[in-house]
Amino acid sequence: MSVTPSTVLQLSSDVRQTRLADEGIVLLQNDGEILVVNEVAIRFIELIDGSTSMDGLTDLLLREYQVERDTLFSDLAEYAQELLSQGVLTETEA
Amino acid sequence: MSSFAEKMRQTWEQNILFSVLLELTYSCNLDCVFCYNYKALPGKTLSREQYLALFRELRKMGVLNLIFSGGEPLAHKDFFFLGRQARDMGFVIRIKSNGHALHSVTAKRLKEELDPFIIEISIHGACAETHDRQTRVQGSFDQLIRNLHALKALKLRFQLNSVLTCWNESELAAMYRLAKEFEAPLKFDSQITPKDNGDLSPLELAPSEQGLRNLLHMQLQSTRETQVQKTGSTTQTRTYCGAGTSTIAIDPVGNIYPCVQWRQAIGNVHEQNIRQTWEDNTALTCIRKTNEQAHQNLLAQGGKAAFGSFCPGVADLVSGDASLVYPSVLLRSKLRTEILNSIDMQKVK
Numbered sequence: 001m002s003v004t005p006s007t008v009l010q011l012s013s014d015v016r017q018t019r020l021a022d023e024g025i026v027l028l029q030n031d032g033e034i035l036v037v038n039e040v041a042i043r044f045i046e047l048i049d050g051s052t053s054m055d056g057l058t059d060l061l062l063r064e065y066q067v068e069r070d071t072l073f074s075d076l077a078e079y080a081q082e083l084l085s086q087g088v089l090t091e092t093e094a
Numbered sequence: 095m096s097s098f099a100e101k102m103r104q105t106w107e108q109n110i111l112f113s114v115l116l117e118l119t120y121s122c123n124l125d126c127v128f129c130y131n132y133k134a135l136p137g138k139t140l141s142r143e144q145y146l147a148l149f150r151e152l153r154k155m156g157v158l159n160l161i162f163s164g165g166e167p168l169a170h171k172d173f174f175f176l177g178r179q180a181r182d183m184g185f186v187i188r189i190k191s192n193g194h195a196l197h198s199v200t201a202k203r204l205k206e207e208l209d210p211f212i213i214e215i216s217i218h219g220a221c222a223e224t225h226d227r228q229t230r231v232q233g234s235f236d237q238l239i240r241n242l243h244a245l246k247a248l249k250l251r252f253q254l255n256s257v258l259t260c261w262n263e264s265e266l267a268a269m270y271r272l273a274k275e276f277e278a279p280l281k282f283d284s285q286i287t288p289k290d291n292g293d294l295s296p297l298e299l300a301p302s303e304q305g306l307r308n309l310l311h312m313q314l315q316s317t318r319e320t321q322v323q324k325t326g327s328t329t330q331t332r333t334y335c336g337a338g339t340s341t342i343a344i345d346p347v348g349n350i351y352p353c354v355q356w357r358q359a360i361g362n363v364h365e366q367n368i369r370q371t372w373e374d375n376t377a378l379t380c381i382r383k384t385n386e387q388a389h390q391n392l393l394a395q396g397g398k399a400a401f402g403s404f405c406p407g408v409a410d411l412v413s414g415d416a417s418l419v420y421p422s423v424l425l426r427s428k429l430r431t432e433i434l435n436s437i438d439m440q441k442v443k
Contacts, residue, residue: 014209016186018158020101020110025158027186029211032251034098 003054003077003084010050010092017045028087035088040065044076045083050092054080105340106331109382111372113159113336114152115343115354116145118170124192125230126218128257128296130289131165137347140363142172144348146179151368153183160185163354165346168195177208189213190255192229194237198244205248213245213252217280220268224261228299242276253279257286263305266312282309284403285422288411290357306426311433334389337406338381342372352381355407356416387417395419395427403427 003009011017014029024042026035037045043064047057058073065072083089096104105112119139120131140148152160160180167173168191180187187208193215196204204210217238218228225235245252254273256262262269273280284306288294301309333339338352338360345351348363350371360378361371372378388406403426410416 016158016184016211018156018184020112020156021104021108023096023101025098025101027158027211029186029209032211036096036098036101038095 003080005053005055005058005073007054007080008051008092009048009054009057009080009084009089011045011048012087012090015088017042019046026088031087033086035086041079044079045088048089102336102340103331106333106336107339109339109372111152111155111157111340111342113161113341114157115161115163115341116167117163117165117343117345117354118167118173118176119346120165121169122164122166122192123169123194123231124166124234126192126216127228127230128259128286128299130287130296132290135290135345135347137349137362138364139346140344140348142175144363145172145176148344148363148368149176149180149183149185153185155369155372158186159188161188161190163190163343166192166195168200174203174207177204177210181208186211190216192216192234192238193241193245194229194231194234196241196245197237198241198248201241201244201248201250205250211251213250214255214281215242215245215252217254217256217269217272218259219262220265220272224265227261228259242278246276252276253281255281255283258282258284258301258305258309259286259299260301260305261299263301263308266305266308270312282313284309284426285405285408287355287405287408292411303425303429307429307433310426310429314430314433315437332389333382333385334392334404334406335385337385338378339385352378352385353407355405356381356410357407358410358416381416384416388419391417391419395424403430 015026016029017024017026019042022039024037024045026037026045044057044061047060054073054077058069058076061072061076062069080089084091104110120133120135162173162177167189177187187210189210191213217225219225222235225238226232256269270280284301286296286300288296337356341353343351343354344363349359350361350363351357351359358381360375360381385406388404388409392404404419404423406416409418409420412420
């Protein structure tokens with residue numbers, strides 16, 4: 001699947017995460033894998049609520065980071081794709 | 095990007111609270127000979143509401159690991175309620191249990207409602223005679239084995255924990271074999287600790303020097319380890335361990351300690367918000383300085399072998415000074431050095 005502006009994502013049920021200093025820790029409980037992610041990534045993950053579309057998430061992050069909208073969306077979509085393949089995220093119905 | 099190990103070091107260095115152990119109750123369905131809990135602990139037990147407020151605050155502080163312990167945590171009347179709340183708040187839940195009540199129905203409920211990351215289960219020997227002798231409950235070994243099969247069938251992740259004693263030291267190999275059958279790691283604690291009230295009677299079950307040597311040999315040989323087996327400090331950190339720098343423990347009546355072993359209260363949940371306790375606390379500042387001093391004292395011993403076998407909490411109990419290197423650490427250090435040297439010699443040959 002490809003991540004589009006209308007895609008709605010949610011965290012997989014086995015994912016646990018927290019902020020730690022200027023980075024984030026993401027644990028995939030089922031396979032015991034731990035990811036360390038940067039500040040923007042953990043903020044993105046924190047905002048994923050199973051109801052806000054990628055468009056909405058992009059708007060929320062635009063309020064916090066000074067970056068071109070198209071660039072931000074493109075980066076987020078690429079990252080979301082990576083997280084989907086890692087099992088951190090799943091796609092859901094809006 | 096940092097590695098996870100670097101992030102954990104960062105929690106120690108910057109005093110970032112990451113793991114909280116909750117002794118929910120000292121009630122237990124077993125009666126282990128060397129249990130360190132002080133069951134006559136005075137004070138008012140924490141209510142559901144207090145636990146929930148605590149969880150909310152801990153989550154805001156970024157705490158990820160929540161460890162339910164006891165006594166036997168499942169013996170707490172609100173265990174499942176609190177566990178569900180903790181799961182919903184996004185904690186990584188760890189459970190320390192004797193496993194006696196974890197039969198298939200309860201284990202299934204545990205998986206569905208709490209979804210723990212891991213359950214740490216106590217095992218006392220490789221046979222019923224030894225296990226039941228230590229737990230002082232007839233049939234507890236057979237029950238545990240049945241329950242371990244149920245956990246495995248449910249794909250619940252668990253590890254086995256054991257304390258090395260003079261009663262089980264001759265069963266080490268069989269215990270490792272048993273753990274292997276369940277595909278579970280087996281972690282030994284080679285240090286029996288006094289009771290939390292200072293009662294030294296549990297030490298009567300301390301392992302012999304030969305028992306200790308056998309355990310260390312098995313551990314070191316199996317891991318082919320020639321460096322520090324890290325459970326505590328490395329030379330790269332300021333403090334010896336995470337006690338009071340990234341972890342705390344809270345007993346059933348709300349007393350807050352730097353760790354489950356180090357029973358020097360730094361506050362109480364009844365009296366103070368956990369964030370205040372963590373961020374503005376003279377007693378905790380002293381604990382952290384003592385932890386740093388302990389690290390220095392260990393470094394002064396010269397050999398790296400002492401690392402991993404020292405515990406400030408035990409030091410505090412046996413000597414009254416949490417930074418003091420106590421005799422059993424020196425013994426383990428000596429044995430480790432001898433064993434590591436013999437392993438190295440075998441490699442050379």
